[in-house]
Amino acid sequence: MSGLVVKSQLIDGKLVAADSTFPSYNPANGDLLGHAPDATKDDAGAAIAAARRAFDTTDWATDKDLRLRCLRQLHQALDDHREELRELTIAEVGAPRQLTHGPQLDDPIGLVTYYADLLETCEFTEDLGVKESRGQRHHRWVEKEAAGVVAAILPYNFPNQLALAKLAPALAAGCTVVLKAAPQTPLTTLALGELIAEHTDIPPGVVSVLSSSRTEVGELLTTHPDVDLVTFTGATTTGRAIMAAAAGTVKRVFLELGGKSAMIVLDDADYTKAAMFAAFTICSHSGQGCALTSRLLVPRADHDRIVQLVAAGMERVRVGDPRAAETAMGPLISEQQRDKVDAMVRRAVEEAATLVRGGKRVDPGWFYEPTLLAGVDPDSEIAQEEVFGPVLAVIPYDDEDDAVRIANHSKYGLSGAVHSADDERAIRLARRIRTGTFSINGGNYFSADVPFGGFKQSGIGRESGRAGFEEFLEAKAFGRVVPPEEAA
Incomplete structure (x- = not known):
């Protein structure tokens, strides 16, 4: 223009x-x-x-x-x-x-x-x-x-x-x-x-x-x-x-x-596929989507392995000029929003989350690197409050019941996701999550004919x-x- x-x-x-x-x-x-x-x-x-x-x-x-x-x-x-x-x-x-x-x-x-x-x-x-x-x-x-x-x-x-x-x-x-x-x-x-x-x-x-x-x-x-x-x-x-x-x-x-949606990776899931999905999802429109899954819940025993797979996925997200056909992620809407996102990431690290990658402003414009935080406390600010930026918080869980408890431990209830090799198991878990929309193994619910909205706040x-x-x-x-x- x-x-x-x-x-x-x-x-x-x-x-x-x-x-x-x-x-x-x-x-x-x-x-x-x-x-x-x-x-x-x-x-x-x-x-x-x-x-x-x-x-x-x-x-x-x-x-x-x-x-x-x-x-x-x-x-x-x-x-x-x-x-x-x-x-x-x-x-x-x-x-x-x-x-x-x-x-x-x-x-x-x-x-x-x-x-x-x-x-x-x-x-x-x-x-x-x-x-x-x-x-x-x-x-x-x-x-x-x-x-x-x-x-x-x-x-x-x-x-x-x-x-x-x-x-x-x-x-x-x-x-x-x-x-x-x-x-x-x-x-x-x-x-x-x-x-x-x-x-x-x-x-x-x-x-x-x-x-x-x-x-x-x-x-x-x-x-x-x-x-x-x-x-x-x-x-x-x-x-x-x-x-x-x-x-x-x-x-x-x-x-x-708002939303603080959780993606749950079950222990029988294809970790590589789920990690790639999580990485690209949180980078969609620079994380500026209320239904994006900004919490990634993973089996505690496989936390580090999945974190590395997500980090590798984020490396493949092409960030840059939104006019270019190959660009997958553009800027945040304003400098004010970028400052807010950066401040939340910094506080998360101060609260003992591990910054695996990202966490930096990129100029010119109001870009922010795809950011991955690991070992996040489910009670922390970064796990409870909406960031509206390309920031993914990885939270370990002990068993399926623990994953459900963590996912529902939020004032929000907009969306969610689960990855499992067993569709029936995934659906049973999805029905236990208090949200208005849910994705099963990458399934897309969003369409003109599908009602969209949430539970709770x-x-x-x-x-x-x-x-x-x-x-x-x-x-x-x-x-x-x-x-x-x-x-x-």
């Missing part, structure tokens, strides 16, 4: 600038990439008012054919501008090019088609039949209707995936949406707003897309009485604050929060799949007395 990128925000069907902007940087080199509108509280209020008006006074929520047409148009626009979005995502997110051919871009575009197809075949009414009560016959049925105005708040790590995983099912359900970009990756999300405004028939107010560096904007979205539902992906600490803020108006909340609700559609619907039950002549 050449030149500075400047984007507008979408409010009430119009692409508008803000009175001020804030910068977005390329994390691979630290260069200024462009400027994004710095939305104010008034901008957010205008977007909420437009969404409320569009939901209450238009037929968007009830016109299934219109919604279907608009989703098909959105998919076409994304497809037509795919390569432009790819270059922007690589530049702003620091995502390796090869990752944009999966969860960073191409897979998310497929989400729009998935929800359009689901909408086309979905039945919004369930007939419960007739029931005798108090000497009369009563016909009962349930209708599903849109939940209302949605505030969707994004993190920086997978902006396309998370925007479309919230927006597509919400629109299919008939909701109106105010989408707030992450302040670290605003340009990528604002590009989505421009495509909606310029290439779809989505009516004014149905979708607004904001970018802001101001905390007051997020606070308004989570407290405003005209917002019916908040969907948020991000840190658990922020999720707790959103739950508390939403309580004042008893909003529905969907929260997809990893969140509330599910995203993607039919369950992700249901998050944006309310159930309304009806009952009517059946007249005698109709009963006959």
